[in-house]
Amino acid sequence: DVKVTQSSRYLVKRTGEKVFLECVQDMDHENMFWYRQDPGLGLRLIYFSYDVKMKEKGDIPEGYSVSREKKERFSLILESASTNQTSMYLCASSPPGHRTGELFFGEGSRLTVL
Amino acid sequence: DQQVKQNSPSLSVQEGRISILNCDYTNSMFDYFLWYKKYPAEGPTFLISISSIKDKNEDGRFTVFLNKSAKHLSLHIVPSQPGDSAVYFCAARPNNNNDMRFGAGTRLTVKP
Numbered sequence: 001d002v003k004v005t006q007s008s009r010y011l012v013k014r015t016g017e018k019v020f021l022e023c024v025q026d027m028d029h030e031n032m033f034w035y036r037q038d039p040g041l042g043l044r045l046i047y048f049s050y051d052v053k054m055k056e057k058g059d060i061p062e063g064y065s066v067s068r069e070k071k072e073r074f075s076l077i078l079e080s081a082s083t084n085q086t087s088m089y090l091c092a093s094s095p096p097g098h099r100t101g102e103l104f105f106g107e108g109s110r111l112t113v114l
Numbered sequence: 115d116q117q118v119k120q121n122s123p124s125l126s127v128q129e130g131r132i133s134i135l136n137c138d139y140t141n142s143m144f145d146y147f148l149w150y151k152k153y154p155a156e157g158p159t160f161l162i163s164i165s166s167i168k169d170k171n172e173d174g175r176f177t178v179f180l181n182k183s184a185k186h187l188s189l190h191i192v193p194s195q196p197g198d199s200a201v202y203f204c205a206a207r208p209n210n211n212n213d214m215r216f217g218a219g220t221r222l223t224v225k226p
Contacts, residue, residue, distance in 0.1 A: 004157070031212050040123065042116075042203060043158070043216035050212075058213075090157055094212055101146055101212040103205075105157030 003027070004106035006091050012112045019078040021109050023091030030096045032074035033103065034058075034066065037088040049074055050096070081113045117141045118206050120217035128225055133191040135220050137204030140185065145209035147180060149189050152201045152219070161202075162189070194224045 007022035025032065031050050035043040035058075045058030047066040055066050063085060067075040074093075078085055088110050092103040119138045127133045139147075145166045150158035164171040164178045164187065171178050177190045191198055204217040 009155075033212075033214075035216070040218055042118075042120070042218035043205075045213070045215070048213070092157075096212075101207050101214060102148065102160045102163065103150075103158075103212075103214060105150075105159070107155070107157045 004091055004093055004104050006089075006106040006109045008109050009107065010110050010112075012114065013081050014114050015082060017081050017113075019081050019111065019113075021076040021078075021089055021091075021111070023074045023076070023106055024072050025074075025091075025093040025104070026072065027093065027095070027104070028071065029093035029104075030071070031094045032068065033092040033094075034064075034074065034076045035090045035092065036060070037090055037108070043090065046076065078111075081111075083113050085111065086113045087111060116218070117144075117215045118204055118217040120204050120220050122220050123218070124221045124223070126223045126225060127194050129196055130193045133189075133194045133198065133222055133224065135189040135191075135202050135204075135222065137187045137189075137217055138185055139187075139204075139206050139215075141206070141208070141215070142185070143208040144206040144215075146207050147178070147187050148205045148207075148214070149176075149178060150203040150205060150216075152203060158203055191222075194222075196224050196226050198222060199224050 033048040049068040148163040149161040152158040207214040
């Protein structure tokens with residue numbers, strides 16, 4: 001089974017702090033994604049990566065950056081956390097060429113910024 | 115600009131009855147459509163998909179219907195069970211990349 005592991009299930013940070021959200025997948029998937037889930041808005045794509053050291057902006061990249069130094073690891077970085085970044089963050093991965101492009105999600109990281 | 119829309123935030127049905135969840139999309143480049151199910155405190159899990167060359171795909175109690183001309187798809191669950199209570203997300207992506215877009219989700223409650 002594909003396993004996508006997000007390092008922290010719950011985090012509480014203060015405004016202005018730097019926040020790292022780590023995601024590791026164990027199925028050698030090329031594609032990795034970061035979404036945030038907010039009530040009434042569903043899942044919105046922040047950043048994605050199709051290969052090591054490669055990154056692409058999604059719909060809402062402002063205030064975020066990412067790092068993909070190794071194939072299995074995709075990190076989301078909040079350089080200076082703000083209260084409007086309080087959300088559920090979901091990491092996902094998928095193999096290339098998969099017909100439907102099905103995503104495999106981690107359990108999520110709920111971030112609260114005070 | 116939400117390219118995938120689920121206009122019903124919630125749906126409540128009786129156990130044993132049919133649940134119908136609806137989804138509309140605006141991007142004509144979408145080629146694959148997927149439904150995900152999400153329980154509280156868990157990540158979404160893939161449920162069923164359909165490609166744009168089909169109008170129906172069935173997997174056990176779950177059937178997805180696609181109407182390309184109307185840019186509309188629906189998920190039918192028959193018969194509904196209490197364990198189906200979850201948030202259901204509709205998602206879509208073009209053929210040439212994995213850039214998937216999600217709807218806002220519909221919370222389904224199946225009452226015993």
